[in-house]
Amino acid sequence: MTGQAGPMAAVRRSLRPTRWSTPGVAVAAVAITFALTAVPILLAEANPFAAYYEFLVSPLTSDFTRLEVLVGATPILFTGCAVAIAFKAGYWNIGAEGQLLLGAIAAAGIGQVVGDLPPIVALTLMIAGGALAGAAWALLPALLRVRFDIDEVVTTLLLNPVALLLVTGMLNGPWRDPVSGFPESPRIAAVAELPHLIERSRLHLGFLIALVVIGIAWYVLARTPAGLRLRATGLSPHGSRFAGVNVTRVLLGAALVSGAVAGIGGVSEVAGIQFRLTGGLSPGFGYTGIVVAMLGGLWMPGVILAAVFLGDLAVGASSAGRALGIPSQLGAVVQGTLLLVTVGLLALRRNRLARSTTPGTGAAVDSVAADLAQELAVVADPAEPEDQPGTREPGA
């Protein structure tokens, strides 16, 4: 794919900064975020440097907290991966939260009835069930998007509270704990529990599963024709369709895979941490997944780094709260600021990039994507071009 001369190569070169500056953007975003969040820390009459130390370094100073960081990273590895897959395709799935909850419901339901099966079968069933449930929850917005061009941001977002209500309904209805009467589901069977990786730690197999899922996602996105089609669609749906990519199928596929990955995240939390469905299962893992995906540059290895970083931050936020008397909500402040700074920086970079290529800004990027897609269509996959209403104007 390399070595071609002509305008394509020139555009490639101009695109190159994207490759190296993504880690740069992430580091700069973290630095700027810490500068901004020094203000609330100072308001709390704490030393910002001591606070950052508590936030970032102190969780790494003991074995227990180091493992807790990974425990905290596990669910957002799933949601971060899910969001990154969808965003990469230009499908704005804000519904990872709800998809995760559906996966959790499925896991709790299956986990209660598989007591007689061998663990490997039970766990496979739960993971499959969770993935299906998450995908099913993602299906409706995706269909509405490709068939009727209904904005998936609104539909996926609004399905999140619905999923939470579903959880509450289950917990107050059929699954209310018969023994304690608490709104908690009965405990799942012992064989349905994800085994712990290290003794006396909460770190469980779900962490490894997350790494495997991310590994597969990375391979598919980076090394397969399907992945290239997905990325091309994300860069320019028009160009891709012009190049013969079945954009509808790509979008549907991205949405469903995204939902499935988030659903497995729900399985992992139920089978690895809570062992039952609870109302407080997710403190916004789906939304944190957006932060993870953006901070990781929608790039799978970046997602791992970002998830571990935010896991570190979460463990640090609770201990910094205790150690320095700072309200632990600072964790949310840092997350929100980080997300805003990251998207701001990404936008800045894109503006610079657009200016550095040919005049016509966004169109340049589109044409690059179109070329990429066309190249792909020729090289790898004879997907038939088709006329379809499922893609929107860029910027709509």
Next chain:
Amino acid sequence: MNFFVDLLAATLRNATPLVYGTVGETYTERAGVLNLGIEGTMYAGAFSGFAVAYATGSPLLGLLAAILTGVLAGAIMALLTVTLGANQHVSGIGLTIGLIGVSEFLNRLLFSGQEAKRITPFQALSTALAATVGNGNIGGVATAILLGGPGAVFWMWVCATVGMATKYAEATLGVHYRVRRETGELASGPMYYISRGIPNARLGRALALMFAFFGAATAMFGTGNMAQSNTVARTFVEASRTIFKLDVPLWVPGLFITVLVGMVLLGGIKRIAGTAEKLVPTMIVIYVVSALAYIAMNLDHMPHVFSLIFSDAFTPSAAVGGFVGATMAQGIQAGVSRGVLSNEAGLGSAPIAHGIANVKHPAEQGTVGVFEVFTDTIVVCSMTALVILSSGLWTEAAYQGASGDLTSAAMSTSIPFASAIVALSSFLFGFSTLIGWCYYVEKCFEYLFGSRAIVPYRVVFTILILVGSVTTVRVVWALGTLLNGFMAFPNLIGLAFLGGTVAKLTKDYFSGEGKYNAVPDAPGAGTV
């Protein structure tokens, strides 16, 4: 019909916030911006509106602040999505996460613990009782008998009867005239009711300053500090002598309590103080039960003891054994001064704690004050007095000049391990009293110098504990009595001036009118 009216009303009520959100969202979507940040914007508006309205007392300013906050949130969104052209969905989600976080963060910072700072009436009683039931009840009573004879006990009771009225007035006024300091904490005490209550501002200010100054001095050198550690050290030495047959120098227990108090005051280890305060009520019960057991065992002595108390009250006490005798004046003086030392009525210290209690009406806390004096003097002090008098040890030469050890030795005559009980009670009472007084005097310092200069003061306070533990009894208590007088003087003048106010508040409370209900920010409680 009624059902539909209710339904409509509920619909409108629930729709109101939605209308605001919807109008805002429609407006931005018309301009092509999908603003997912409105959830966070509403949070931030709610917080800033509340905070400003709370601080200024003006809902209009609160509304203005909320509007400005919303504009600011919109500006951030616009900067990101319009100026920079960043992704609208992600920016909106980020704005919501961030603004909810900031609102809850600041809400915690500014308003949490506020309720905790206004303590319940029971907590105020515990704090005041922990500070009040101190070594005055153990060592102080013994000293009163040694100085003034058995008649001193009678005068102590008289003093307590008057003291209940005084304490009622102090606690009531404390709540009525409390203020909110610039730190956001409630503050109260005689300096506030004197300076705010006395019509002549210059006189009020002078008396308040005098109280704050001598209040601080009392805690440093008087009953709040040295007298406490002195008694604690002596009861410890006595206990180790009777139980372990071991002579311990005074500075050993002195150093122990100094280090412990130092850990709380300088090291900030609040758990120790919290534990001690929880133990005090239990300790009072154990102490009183032990004393009652002693009295039950020596019931046949009681008629003689009571007749001694009443007869000596109006006649000079004869010299018996090592007891050198006392005039009636000495009896009155000793009884009253020890009584005041013990129940602190009129001294002005307790209203500093009572004043910040979370009560509906000032007079409510006044009744708690009455109960405090009753528990302290009529119950606990009387027990000590009966035990000492019935043991007869107060006439022995060996105990002249020692106070804590007299109580301990007296109770040991009938109760096994009594000296341990006395030593432990004395220790806990002394410890909680030291902590309580440290708080009182920080409030005096705060009034004098503002909310700074706390640490150097605490260092000095801690060192003086050690000094007090090894000083002679008479010197310590004499100094305490003198300083108490200087502290009580401005307070009593203030109470005399404010008698009318107390009567007014009392009438208001018992008639159920509640015109003067204690609200932290009612007109009665301005900011300094």
